[in-house]
Amino acid sequence: MNIHSFIELTSTHKPQLLELWNNGYPVELGYKSLSDFENYLNNLESPSHHFLADNEGDIKGWYFDFNRDSEKWFGIIVESSLHGKGLGRSLLNYAKSKETELNGWVIDHQNSQRMDGQLYQSPLEFYKKQGFEVHSDIRLELPEISAVKIHWRK
Numbered sequence: 001m002n003i004h005s006f007i008e009l010t011s012t013h014k015p016q017l018l019e020l021w022n023n024g025y026p027v028e029l030g031y032k033s034l035s036d037f038e039n040y041l042n043n044l045e046s047p048s049h050h051f052l053a054d055n056e057g058d059i060k061g062w063y064f065d066f067n068r069d070s071e072k073w074f075g076i077i078v079e080s081s082l083h084g085k086g087l088g089r090s091l092l093n094y095a096k097s098k099e100t101e102l103n104g105w106v107i108d109h110q111n112s113q114r115m116d117g118q119l120y121q122s123p124l125e126f127y128k129k130q131g132f133e134v135h136s137d138i139r140l141e142l143p144e145i146s147a148v149k150i151h152w153r154k
Contacts, residue, residue, distance in 0.1 A: 001087065065099065106149075124150075
């Protein structure tokens with residue numbers, strides 16, 4: 001698989017990314033329509049997008065970063081059937097090669113389900129193995145998500 005980078009998403013990318021998002025993240029974080037998803041994307045400050053695509057051009061993984069409160073934040077998702085194959089680590093290593101710091105929110109419990117009914121597995125241990133520091137005292141508590149802040153610095 002190859003990494004492809006974009007500043008602007010195309011009309012071909014967005015439906016694939018919405019499907020990847022809705023199938024991978026907890027159902028509470030899902031978007032009911034493409035326009036709702038586009039609203040989320042349009043509110044990101046200075047985003048960049050990086051995809052892992054197969055030979056047919058289908059997006060199998062997505063890393064994106066953006067600015068928030070003078071910090072670099074990110075999101076990452078890999079198709080669940082491909083977990084454990086090093087693809088998330090590859091995307092994250094790519095991000096680390098181009099950034100000096102990264103911040104993110106990580107769900108740190110096993111209380112959520114994905115759209116397919118499977119339990120959402122917290123990726124917190126994955127991020128710890130990738131050198132991220134967990135800020136247990138900084139949490140995002142919303143009706144749809146409970147998460148802890150993670151931070152990585154070069």
